[in-house]
Amino acid sequence: MTASVATDTDPLGPLVNPGRIGGLGDVFRRRYLLRLLVRKELRVRYQNSPIGFAWSYVKPAVRFAMYYWIIGLLLGPRALENRPLHIFSGMIMVTFFSDALSSGTKSVVRNKALVRKISLPREMFPVASISVSVYHMIPMYVIAMFGCLITGWHPDIWAFVAGGLAFGIILVWGLGVALLLSAMNVYFRDLSNIVDVLQTILTWTTPMIYPFSAVKDRLQGAHPWIYEAYISTPLSNAVLLNDRAIWLPSVSHRRLALQTELPSHLFERGAVMFLVGVLFLWFSQRVFSRLENRFAERL
Amino acid sequence: MSTSVVVNHVTKRFKVSNQKTLKKLLVNATKGRQLSDSFTALDDISFTLEQGDSIGLMGLNGSGKSTLLKLISGVMAPDSGEVLARGRIAGLIEVGAGMAPDLSGRDNIFLNGAILGMSEEEIHRKFDDIVGFSEMERFLDREVRSYSSGQFARLAFSIAVHTECDIFLMDEMLAVGDQPFKRKCMKRIRRLKEEGRTMIFVSHNPKQVVNLCDRGLVLKAGQLAFEGTSEEAVRALGYSLDDEEDD
Numbered sequence: 001m002t003a004s005v006a007t008d009t010d011p012l013g014p015l016v017n018p019g020r021i022g023g024l025g026d027v028f029r030r031r032y033l034l035r036l037l038v039r040k041e042l043r044v045r046y047q048n049s050p051i052g053f054a055w056s057y058v059k060p061a062v063r064f065a066m067y068y069w070i071i072g073l074l075l076g077p078r079a080l081e082n083r084p085l086h087i088f089s090g091m092i093m094v095t096f097f098s099d100a101l102s103s104g105t106k107s108v109v110r111n112k113a114l115v116r117k118i119s120l121p122r123e124m125f126p127v128a129s130i131s132v133s134v135y136h137m138i139p140m141y142v143i144a145m146f147g148c149l150i151t152g153w154h155p156d157i158w159a160f161v162a163g164g165l166a167f168g169i170i171l172v173w174g175l176g177v178a179l180l181l182s183a184m185n186v187y188f189r190d191l192s193n194i195v196d197v198l199q200t201i202l203t204w205t206t207p208m209i210y211p212f213s214a215v216k217d218r219l220q221g222a223h224p225w226i227y228e229a230y231i232s233t234p235l236s237n238a239v240l241l242n243d244r245a246i247w248l249p250s251v252s253h254r255r256l257a258l259q260t261e262l263p264s265h266l267f268e269r270g271a272v273m274f275l276v277g278v279l280f281l282w283f284s285q286r287v288f289s290r291l292e293n294r295f296a297e298r299l
Numbered sequence: 300m301s302t303s304v305v306v307n308h309v310t311k312r313f314k315v316s317n318q319k320t321l322k323k324l325l326v327n328a329t330k331g332r333q334l335s336d337s338f339t340a341l342d343d344i345s346f347t348l349e350q351g352d353s354i355g356l357m358g359l360n361g362s363g364k365s366t367l368l369k370l371i372s373g374v375m376a377p378d379s380g381e382v383l384a385r386g387r388i389a390g391l392i393e394v395g396a397g398m399a400p401d402l403s404g405r406d407n408i409f410l411n412g413a414i415l416g417m418s419e420e421e422i423h424r425k426f427d428d429i430v431g432f433s434e435m436e437r438f439l440d441r442e443v444r445s446y447s448s449g450q451f452a453r454l455a456f457s458i459a460v461h462t463e464c465d466i467f468l469m470d471e472m473l474a475v476g477d478q479p480f481k482r483k484c485m486k487r488i489r490r491l492k493e494e495g496r497t498m499i500f501v502s503h504n505p506k507q508v509v510n511l512c513d514r515g516l517v518l519k520a521g522q523l524a525f526e527g528t529s530e531e532a533v534r535a536l537g538y539s540l541d542d543e544e545d546d
Contacts, residue, residue: 010301012386013385020373117396188324
């Protein structure tokens with residue numbers, strides 16, 4: 001090769017590989033684009049159809065009603081105090097996570113026109129998708145706060161720590177999952193079927209619809225391994241922490257509820273889950289970068 | 300003068316996977332079928348461009364021109380060899396890929412500008428120029444989905460030619476738009492060239508290539524078949540300067 005060696009003093013900077021862009025750092029550097037993509041997504045989904053906007057609240061509202069009435073009938077007198085708040089604090093987490101799973105997985109394929117043709121940090125698409133999901137959480141938190149106010153909410157400092165930790169856990173895990181699955185979905189388009197199944201499993205393996213004590217009583221002594229597995233998923237941790245933040249400060253026998261409705265070492269588990277989530281995010285990013293090289297030709 | 304683009308022993312192979320789903324992968328793997336075919340789109344290509352060079356990339360359909368352009372723009376990565384570039388890359392390739400049909404023309408200028416790498420400040424600064432160039436003032440607040448294909452191209456084009464760049468890539472552009480707009484675009488592109496930008500121009504139109512480019516490369520079945528002046532490249536490809544009517 002006869003190319004003259006790049007001089008460091010060149011005003012245009014050094015010779016670099018034009019495909020080097022990517023990584024979460026570059027997404028952050030181009031946050032103006034990220035903001036516009038998120039805004040576009042929200043606008044396309046909502047502004048053009050007020051009914052579409054309503055739908056995204058009707059669906060969780062119906063789900064909430066089903067959980068409340070039907071499971072309430074089955075539980076009978078064993079039902080928890082302030083059950084609506086208990087369901088709702090879990091639903092905030094579960095709804096976010098399933099949203100992150102389903103729209104995150106499709107995010108790269110859905111934007112294939114851009115991915116195939118324009119050089120962008122491709123992580124932009126899963127990140128934008130997660131940002132939209134976070135945006136959807138805001139009204140849910142507002143409704144939860146409203147519920148707290150009418151039931152008499154007396155939080156301690158740990159309630160806020162728990163709420164923040166719950167949010168942190170699902171954010172890192174949600175982003176990690178979205179990165180990993182969105183890249184894999186380029187290669188295997190039927191991945192969304194598997195994600196659907198996963199969503200159903202997640203809904204029923206977290207203490208959202210039923211009280212945690214039902215699981216604890218049956219599993220902790222009899223099947224300790226299943227119990228450990230149950231409380232060691234990121235989503236269970238987030239749901240339990242969010243219960244600690246939103247539901248627990250509203251009940252009258254808090255000390256008792258703390259023992260029966262939450263696992264031991266809640267915060268330690270949560271902190272570990274968050275750190276493992278950061279590692280998982282790093283791993284997902286690595287996989288994404290590897291798979292990304294062939295996105296343009298695979299789409 | 301400094302080196303602008305280096306393409307160094309670049310080879311690109313495309314793997315055509317026989318399955319797009321996990322299910323098919325399992326079925327094909329258990330039945331012992333071949334899982335993928337591959338073909339070589341670019342085979343050991345090397346060349347270097349200095350800042351300010353303008354080069355025409357020619358070749359028959361399927362010779363690898365667009366693939367080479369995608370490697371230089373960074374959309375694809377080579378299997379072996381390396382591509383290096385200095386400065387900001389932009390161009391008239393796939394204009395309109397980032398257009399959102401549900402948004403207005405105005406919103407699309409911002410979105411597309413950002414997609415092409417402009418900062419918020421840069422778009423604000425150039426907004427009037429972009430709109431003026433496109434002559435689409437009256438339709439700016441209408442949804443892009445209601446635009447005619449010509450109007451769409453005008454807007455997309457205007458955004459693309461206003462991105463600041465050091466290396467300008469063009470792929471079979473000027474296929475759309477009416478004559479006055481085409482002429483305006485050519486004028487603009489000539490100005491970019493005079494300003495000292497490196498240009499890579501993929502075209503089947505020999506007149507445009509000779510007009511705009513000093514050098515020409517001819518690709519044949521993924522290999523570099525000829526490198527020389529643009530007139531020589533046109534002749535090497537067997538194209539004639541006379542048999543295509545154009546502006």
